[in-house]
Amino acid sequence: MSSLPIEIKAAVIDCLSGNGGSLSAIALVWPEVLFRIREHRFKSFELRSAKRVAGLLDILESNPAISPLIHSVWINKPRIYAEPKLPRLFELLTNVSIARCDMIHYSSGTQAILRAFSGPYNSVKDASLHFRRRSGMTRLSLDIDGLLVFLRMIPNVERLQLGFNPDLRSGVSTGGRPQVLELASLQILHLPPEVLAAPVFLDQFLEFVALPNISSLYIEELFDTVSLNKVLRLWGNTLKELHFLSLYDDGPATDGSTLTLYLPGGIEVVEFGIVIGHCAEQDAYTDMWTRALEDHCARFQNPALRSISLEILILGIQREPLQMALIHRLDTVIASPELAITHLDWDVGEDYGLYNSKSQRVYEALFPRIYDRFISPMGRLKYGTTCNVE
Incomplete structure (x- = not known):
């Protein structure tokens, strides 16, 4: 050996x-x-205790050659940010490309935690910043000024995951209008759903944070389609992927109005989930996606959309004509040659046993065209369909 x-x-x-x-x-x-x-x-470090912070600092100060080996750092305990040795440690971590900072107890107007960060951290390409409310705080986590402070520390970030509650009060700080921050390298953004539910904050975010090359947008839940459409139109020239990460079950407030989703012409990948059940809000959401895909076909002769990832949860089917017509419309547009998608990631499950989602019956009754084009043996062979049924 x-x-x-x-x-x-x-x-x-x-x-x-x-x-x-x-x-x-x-x-x-x-x-x-x-x-x-x-x-x-040394590739990845979880800074979970004061002892670990001090130990890593001792190693780097005695052997600087170790620093370039550390590529990933994770902090998941709020007390770590108060460690007096943390700023010096961050200064020595010159090659970290992945930074995950959870449980940041920062509130607008509370500057103490900023002492933990010396910045800028030019090597960071993949960042996750999650701000949490601390007991006794009277304000929600962040206003636009506070968010900009942290974003300026990672000027070369390519993938950014944010988690925070926006400050719902209007206006910027009394110090004047902040300077626009351009994150030219950012391509992938995980945007908190709470931001879409705070239109004033969203307007400030879109005004003061320029993302000229964003290509992928991830959203955990949909709270407000009006705000989302504003984002999609602004970033439509570069956006290629749109991902909704949670299975849709509870509808956003619509005040009786029709939900509408705008898909930019350059979109190539969409991911979403629907529930087929007894709830009108669930049907409204399914209708929104159906109309969005139909409109996409109508507006563009050769749509750029190539891949759909669709999760469907079947809770119950009443077989009412309107519900069945809606399901068949979705089936028709996804399988249509006009939409011409070349890959389907298909995930179907059901709760109540009304339909066995593994059986041919579910496809014959609900999604016959999707089955013929993508799920059948020939369809899987031709399009490489990823199929999961429960």
């Missing part, structure tokens, strides 16, 4: 590192691959 080429030994280390076991014993017999063992040992 000792005579193996160093490339083979390094590959063995790569395989073993995924099992979570210690590689110390291997370092004793293969000292020539100590560099690879160090790469795996």
Whole structure:
């Protein structure tokens, strides 16, 4: 074994590192691959205690060569941000590309936590910033000024996941209008659904945060289609993917108006989920997506849309003519040659046993065209359909 080429030994280390076991014993017999063992040992750090912060700082100050090996940092306890050694540690982490900061107890007008961050962190490409309300705070988490403070620390971020409650009060700070921040590298954004439910804050976000190259938008839940459509129109020239990550069950407030969704012409991938049941709001949401896809076909002769990821939960079917007509419209537009999608990620489940979603019956009754085009053996072979039924 000792005579193996160093490339083979390094590959063995790569395989073993995924099992979570210690590689110390291997370092004793293969000292020539100590560099690879160090790469795996220091690649990712969870700063979960003051002792761990101090220990990592001691390592980096005594051996600066370790710093470039650390690519990922995760903080998930609010007390860590108060550690006096944290700012110095951040200064030494010069090659971190993935930063996950959870449980940030920051409130607009509360500056203490900012001492933990020295910034800017030019190496960070993938960032997750989750702000949480602290007991006793009278204000919600962030106004636009507070958000900009943190975004300016990661000027080269390419993927950004945000979680916070926006300050619902109008206006910017008394210090004047903030300078527009352009995140030219940002391509993927996870936008909190609460932002879409706060139109004043959303307007400020769109005014003061420029995202000229955004291509993918992820939203956990849909609270407000009017705000969402504003976002989609503004970013429509570059947006390629639109993802709704939660299965739709409870409808946004519509005040009796019709839900409308605008799909930009350059959209190539959409992901959403619907519920087929007894609720009018659920049917309204299904109708919204059906009309959005139909309108997309009507507006563009050769739609850019190529892939749909669709999750369907069947809670119950009343077989009312209007409900069945709606389901068949969705079936028709997704399978239509005019829409011409080339991949379907299909996930169907049901709760009450009214339909066995694994059976042919569900397709014959509800989605015959989708079955013929994508789910049938020939369809799967032709389009590579990803299919999951429960």
